[in-house]
Amino acid sequence: MIKELFLAFIVSIDIYLASAACCNSNIRIPFKSAFIIDLFSTAVMFISLSLSDIISNIITSDTCHIIGTVVLVVLGSLNITKSLLRNIIRLISEKGSLHLKIGNFSMFVRLCLDDAAADIDSSKVLSTGEAFFLAFAGSLDAAATGLSCGGTNISGVYAALSTFICGAAALTFGSLTGRKISSLNHDLSWLGGFLLLLFAIFTA
Numbered sequence: 763m764i765k766e767l768f769l770a771f772i773v774s775i776d777i778y779l780a781s782a783a784c785c786n787s788n789i790r791i792p793f794k795s796a797f798i799i800d801l802f803s804t805a806v807m808f809i810s811l812s813l814s815d816i817i818s819n820i821i822t823s824d825t826c827h828i829i830g831t832v833v834l835v836v837l838g839s840l841n842i843t844k845s846l847l848r849n850i851i852r853l854i855s856e857k858g859s860l861h862l863k864i865g866n867f868s869m870f871v872r873l874c875l876d877d878a879a880a881d882i883d884s885s886k887v888l889s890t891g892e893a894f895f896l897a898f899a900g901s902l903d904a905a906a907t908g909l910s911c912g913g914t915n916i917s918g919v920y921a922a923l924s925t926f927i928c929g930a931a932a933l934t935f936g937s938l939t940g941r942k943i944s945s946l947n948h949d950l951s952w953l954g955g956f957l958l959l960l961f962a963i964f965t966a
Contacts, residue, residue, distance in 0.1 A: 765916050765964075770924035772961060773803060773904045775954040778932035780900055785940025789886050791933065795893035800929040802897035803904050807925045810908025811918035817909075830910035834962035837906050841955025907958065 777799065784791055791799075818826040888896070904925070908918075 766921040766924045767928075768957075768961060768964070769907065769911070769916065769921055770807075770928040772954055772957045773807060773907065773925055774928035774932040775957070776900045776903055777803060777929050778936040780896060781933045781936025782940035784888060785937045787886075789888055791888045791893070791937060794890055795888045796930075796933045798890055798893045799897040799900075800926055800933060802894065803901050803929050804922050804926040806901040806904045807908050808918050808922035810905045811911060811916060811921055814909050814911050815918070831962050833906060833910035834958050837903065837910070838955040838958030838962065841903070841958065842952045843955075845952035845955065903954065903958075907961075 780799075781791065814826075814830070908921070
């Protein structure tokens, strides 16, 4: 159960940061939208873990475990790199040396740089459609992490339940502390990447 909770906590970090970014931008997340984000992440976690179990039955457990560890290390490294990129872009833009015309960017790229970009219509309220898109963009980590856990004896049911509870807590906590976290002026998504690396070591 410890592994399931740790996995859920890692996935919930991105949910918390997205909620905090919306709060800092005065974007309200209604209950239905919050439920969609939480449920989508939970479903992705359960499905990806179930698929990882199927894959682990096709190939040897050792091979599956090695592949999973490599995926976790790569994913963790990419998250840390993304966080560094966000901080660099923020620092350059604050100095007035960078002007991005993000209107021509795809929504996925915009969300990688700023979670608050999910409010497509600038209504300051996250609609159910916008919540679904935000959940989709943020669930890639959950999908990759779940798929990498084949052969690790992680329960998909317990992991999904833990993800739903942790996700709900992350959404609530993010809406309460968003402005305080954003005032630190640092992107904290590197923390999720660091924990993925730690999880890879923990399950090795």
